[in-house]
Amino acid sequence: MTLNRRAFLTSTAAGVAAAAIPTRFAIGNTAKIKIGVMMPFTGTFASLGEMGANGLKLALAMQGNRLGGREVEFVILDDESEPSRAPANATRLVKSDGVDVLFGTVHSGVAMGMVKVARETGALLVIPNAGVGAATGALCAPNIFRTSFTNWQPAFPMGKIAYERGYRKIVSMTWKYGAGEEAIAGFKEGFEAAGGAVIKEITVPFPNVEFQANLAEIAALKPDAVFTFFAGGGAVKFVKDYAAAGLKQSIPLLGSGFLTEGTLAAQGDAAEGILTTLHYADGLDASANQSFRAAFAQAYGKEADIYAVQGFDAGLLLSQGFSAVKGDTTNRPALYAAMERAVIDSPRGLMTFSPSHNPVQDIYLRKVRNGQNEVIGIAARNLSDPARGCKMTG
Structure with a gap:
């Protein structure tokens, strides 16, 4: 077959015939x-x-x-x-x-x-x-x-925002799992770089939604604000429990945007006023x-x-x-x-x-107003994750 193909390609007629046969990529392209x-x-x-x-x-x-x-x-x-x-x-x-x-x-x-x-x-x-x-x-x-x-990316800019709003002592809270821990670490990095201090890091087992003991601890610590990472049903429960415990008026609640993303209808009035940072807002x-x-x-x-x-x-x-x-x-x-x-x-x-x-990408500062995440500013422009440990090859 190899010899015959080589012989074919030595003639003009065979060359034309061969040209009519699709190449390997052309076959794949179909x-x-x-x-x-x-x-x-x-x-x-x-x-x-x-x-x-x-x-x-x-x-x-x-x-x-x-x-x-x-x-x-x-x-x-x-x-x-x-x-x-x-x-x-x-x-x-x-x-x-x-x-x-x-x-x-x-x-x-x-x-x-x-x-x-x-x-x-x-x-x-x-x-x-x-x-x-x-x-x-x-x-x-x-x-x-x-x-x-990355989990770091929406949370990190909130650290600077929190400090600029006068908060100096903050308690953080999340589930004990990868996404929450990475988000809390991002916020802490930004907040401490600005000059603030995270005075207590509270974690609860995933997907536990019994928060009463933790909320009592927060009330006793009297921080300037609380930063959280919760999502989905856990976010709904936390926001409602936080308001029911009487903390909403005295200790502002901040979060990575997933705290109020897709959850506002269920959270109702309890979510009003919450500040979050995320790379998108509906409006x-x-x-x-x-x-x-x-x-x-x-x-x-x-x-x-x-x-x-x-x-x-x-x-x-x-x-x-x-x-x-x-x-x-x-x-x-x-x-x-x-x-x-x-x-x-x-x-x-x-x-x-x-x-x-x-x-x-830009990270937006959002505030819950009338049941909507309204953009009130840009927390960080063209923010890139630090990609720690990345050694791109190939």
Whole structure:
């Protein structure tokens, strides 16, 4: 066969015939690009997984469901927010289903399993929510990108804000788990750098929501303010208990934005006046945000949130990357270089990427007024995570 092929290519006629046969890439270019969507679709984080996946799908629908000219196919897997199964699930998507891109997830423990598989297999991983610092820190890699935040990133600017508002002694409180501990550490770094002191760090077992003893301790300590990291149902319970304990009027409550993100309706009047910092707010006055929210509501019949924004931006990032290589999934160096250079006109505002592939983005100062997270300022402009331990190679 080798000799015959060489003989063929010595003749003009055979050369023309050979030219009519698609090249290896051209054959591959007719195939669909597979995206393995590994998100929680059941359990506590089901709504977050659905919103993130729908944000991704909306972004690609706006591109005709194509990346670099190639059709997109989604392979959906419910990760159930179960870290122990994450490596096997991600491996199945890459090796059995043959996905070109891993997209996920919400739970930081599951994300770490996906990071492990991405580093071992070289698969492209885009993280649309999980804020675990190591993914773009000590375990950073050329094929790992994030379109959300690190747990440090929204919390750190609140330290300076708190000091500027005259607070000098603060108590922090969170669940004893990775996301909470990283967020508290970020706030503490910013607050102590400004000159303040965290006089007590309170942690409670995850997902415990019995806070009465802790609130009594806070009342006895009499700090200038309290900084917290809670989310979901725990955030609802904490905010309501804090107000019921009579602390709201005397000790201001501050938080990473997830304290009041998606929880305000359930928190009611107890949330009024709470200050938070986050990389998005529903009412941001930007044309990209307004058009995105309108398109999302039309497509899915519900209002978008931060989780939808982060999934949407993942789609925009993939679109820029694959457009640069015309859909060639084999040209990884050029694909990653294009993604590194990407400038995303996000609903949150313009977003770029740090050398560790984490978003460089504005962090907004928000205050709860009349049941809404209103933007009252910018806590930090173009904030980049320090990516401690990241040694990018490849």
